[in-house]
Amino acid sequence: MDDEPAYSQLLEEIHRRYGFDFRDYARSSLRRRLVNAMHDEQLPDLRALRELVARSPEAMERLLRALTVNVTSMFRDPEMYLGFRNEVVPTLRSYPFTRIWHAGCSTGEEVYSLAIVLHEEGLYDRCRIYATDMNEFVLRAATEAVYPLPVLEAHAEDYRLAGGTAALSDYYGSRYGYGIVHHWLRRNIVFAHHNLVTDGSFNEFHVILCRNVMIYFNRRLQDRVHGLLFGSLRRFGTLVLGLKESLVGTVHERDYDAVDPRLKLYRRRA
Numbered sequence: 001m002d003d004e005p006a007y008s009q010l011l012e013e014i015h016r017r018y019g020f021d022f023r024d025y026a027r028s029s030l031r032r033r034l035v036n037a038m039h040d041e042q043l044p045d046l047r048a049l050r051e052l053v054a055r056s057p058e059a060m061e062r063l064l065r066a067l068t069v070n071v072t073s074m075f076r077d078p079e080m081y082l083g084f085r086n087e088v089v090p091t092l093r094s095y096p097f098t099r100i101w102h103a104g105c106s107t108g109e110e111v112y113s114l115a116i117v118l119h120e121e122g123l124y125d126r127c128r129i130y131a132t133d134m135n136e137f138v139l140r141a142a143t144e145a146v147y148p149l150p151v152l153e154a155h156a157e158d159y160r161l162a163g164g165t166a167a168l169s170d171y172y173g174s175r176y177g178y179g180i181v182h183h184w185l186r187r188n189i190v191f192a193h194h195n196l197v198t199d200g201s202f203n204e205f206h207v208i209l210c211r212n213v214m215i216y217f218n219r220r221l222q223d224r225v226h227g228l229l230f231g232s233l234r235r236f237g238t239l240v241l242g243l244k245e246s247l248v249g250t251v252h253e254r255d256y257d258a259v260d261p262r263l264k265l266y267r268r269r270a
């Protein structure tokens with residue numbers, strides 16, 4: 001494309017000035033988002049977007065929101081949670097304590113969904129959950145744990161399909177059209193800022209979920225992030241990817257056994 005230099009210069013500017021490294025994100029979807037952001041800012045081209053971002057941290061904040069895809073929901077892909085109950089929970093029962101990392105947790109629904117599963121399996125009190133994202137805006141929402149009631153209610157069936165044994169509404173209180181996740185379900189969860197591209201490992205985990213994050217990365221970056229996840233996972237620890245993602249063809253393909261390849265549940269080899 002003829003605006004290729006402007007595209008690269010914009011990504012370089014964002015990296016140099018703000019430390020966000022989008023250079024190895026998958027091109028077509030990132031370019032689409034940049035062009036949409038350019039139109040939203042009523043700018044003629046990517047060069048003008050670079051100039052705006054260079055002088056305005058507020059514009060950078062808006063751009064960051066436009067560039068990261070934050071779509072998530074309670075019990076997204078319920079079959080994965082059911083598989084987790086059946087295939088992973090028995091292993092977790094043998095640990096005195098379990099550390100879990102949700103990498104790219106967005107607004108927190110995935111984290112609270114797993115917390116509910118762990119509670120119902122009698123494991124929550126033995127777990128510490130670290131949930132991270134590069135986007136401060138979604139992290140704030142995740143920490144607040146307040147969601148519109150109709151949205152929560154729309155996922156009651158997914159909760160049931162995930163093997164839920166109570167009612168999803170047992171896990172939140174309702175007020176003025178919103179549901180707030182009960183405090184007791186939040187107390188073992190730490191939300192923190194972490195960028196998978198630029199930050200390193202910060203602990204050793206028994207379970208890592210990194211779902212629907214690496215689909216936005218190119219192969220080189222996927223390999224790098226897989227290196228980070230592999231290095232952060234204990235021997236025989238569980239890795240959970242998104243249903244559209246795969247270990248096949250990545251550098252660490254041979255370092256895991258598939259617990260359930262359809263559900264993208266993998267166990268790290270010794």
Ligand SMILES: C[S@@+](CC[C@H](N)C(=O)[O-])C[C@H]1O[C@@H](n2cnc3c(N)ncnc32)[C@H](O)[C@@H]1O
Nearest residue numbers: 068069071072104106134135195196197211212
């Ligand atoms: C589509 S959401 C997935 C949320 C959740 N894991 C799920 O599957 O429902 C992708 C999340 O990854 C985050 N993300 C993208 N690039 C990241 C990076 N380099 N480091 C950490 N998080 C990142 C985005 O901010 C976004 O919240």
